[in-house]
Amino acid sequence: MMPLLETLEQGLAELDAHGLRRRRRIADTPCAAHMTVDGRETIGFASNDYLGLAAHPLLVAAIAEGARRYGAGSGGSHLLGGHSRAHAQLEDDLAEFVGGFVDAPRALYFSTGYMANLATLTALAGRGATLFSDALNHASLIDGARLARAEVKVYPHADTEALSALLEASDSAVKLIVTDTVFSMDGDIAPLARLLQLAERYGAWLVVDDAHGFGVLGPQGRGAVAHEALRSPHLISIGTLGKAAGVSGAFVVAHETVIEWLVQRARPYIFTTASVPAAAHAVSASLRIIGGDEGDARRAHLQQLIERTRAMLKATPWLPVDSHTAVQPLIIGSNDATLEIAATLERAGLWVPAIRPPTVPVGTSRLRISLSAAHSYADLDRLEAGLQQLYRAAA
Numbered sequence: 001m002m003p004l005l006e007t008l009e010q011g012l013a014e015l016d017a018h019g020l021r022r023r024r025r026i027a028d029t030p031c032a033a034h035m036t037v038d039g040r041e042t043i044g045f046a047s048n049d050y051l052g053l054a055a056h057p058l059l060v061a062a063i064a065e066g067a068r069r070y071g072a073g074s075g076g077s078h079l080l081g082g083h084s085r086a087h088a089q090l091e092d093d094l095a096e097f098v099g100g101f102v103d104a105p106r107a108l109y110f111s112t113g114y115m116a117n118l119a120t121l122t123a124l125a126g127r128g129a130t131l132f133s134d135a136l137n138h139a140s141l142i143d144g145a146r147l148a149r150a151e152v153k154v155y156p157h158a159d160t161e162a163l164s165a166l167l168e169a170s171d172s173a174v175k176l177i178v179t180d181t182v183f184s185m186d187g188d189i190a191p192l193a194r195l196l197q198l199a200e201r202y203g204a205w206l207v208v209d210d211a212h213g214f215g216v217l218g219p220q221g222r223g224a225v226a227h228e229a230l231r232s233p234h235l236i237s238i239g240t241l242g243k244a245a246g247v248s249g250a251f252v253v254a255h256e257t258v259i260e261w262l263v264q265r266a267r268p269y270i271f272t273t274a275s276v277p278a279a280a281h282a283v284s285a286s287l288r289i290i291g292g293d294e295g296d297a298r299r300a301h302l303q304q305l306i307e308r309t310r311a312m313l314k315a316t317p318w319l320p321v322d323s324h325t326a327v328q329p330l331i332i333g334s335n336d337a338t339l340e341i342a343a344t345l346e347r348a349g350l351w352v353p354a355i356r357p358p359t360v361p362v363g364t365s366r367l368r369i370s371l372s373a374a375h376s377y378a379d380l381d382r383l384e385a386g387l388q389q390l391y392r393a394a395a
């Protein structure tokens, strides 16, 4: 038998050999379009800070005020003393902002989206239930499905015909269709209206993970469900608050009975310390920006950046994905080629992450360009020049 450390060393060597070892960069400045990373000035295209709120002075002030009011830590789990006025207020704000799709909406605030997804799937899909999951769902949904005791059926990406056949064949008493709204590595949007039709027809829940839609899509940034004007008591909307909202945490919004069940039964909610109340306080401030004129202006600017980037990527010899969202992938293919391009851009002061398996399928390694309302046209010019230099040099 190989000694344990040696097994790990061999595993790491294999990651190196396949161009799969990941390296963390160290940011010395706040998340913004222009940052100092690993001691070097760079334009960042790596964050999910789609509205450019992560370093917004009003949110920084709200964190500070929240800390003054509620202290540094929550001191306990939500059910045992850690549930602060800031958490409660934020849940009311979220129910009001997101919950228009259901009568009697209620929200539950989590410390991360990963936990919200584990909590929702494990609490709702017990033994005897079936989860129907899109093949390109985020890892946290996949892990939630693994941890739930339900049977899991994976349907091909966005293929509602295949899903319909699976639902037709199922005699499960409890069915959950689970999907990302905006797919995190491709930027495309799930066929939500059709998914909801199927959910209604087959008596299923539709659980949507709006991590990349919340704040960006829909009127006032209320998210993908509002964008498609969907309404149903069988919809459950999950969103994260560390991306467009610029802070951290996540929410589940649904009919009040669903939320009460999660409070009583969701282990990733119950058995963990409540997040820092100041973060919840800052998210409430963020919702006011997202839903106001400033949010509208930021979304309009972001949309213009998206259109320009689409045109820019079409002119390259690589394969852009047809995305109309802030996630703009450029498929290069092999891990090594993708890493080399990312490294060359990095030397030119452009931080564009190389996304490789297992995050994306083998052979589809890509640059994932994440746009933010904090970017200027000049930033995009710099990115365009960097890409041009690369492919002109190769020609």
Ligand SMILES: Cc1ncc(COP(=O)(O)O)c(C=O)c1O
Residues within 6 Å of the ligand: 111, 112, 113, 114, 115, 117, 138, 140, 180, 184, 209, 211, 212, 240, 241, 242, 249, 250
């Ligand atoms: C689609 C999706 N769902 C959930 C998450 C997890 O959210 P969090 O970072 O808040 O844990 C992410 C990314 O982090 C995501 O991209």
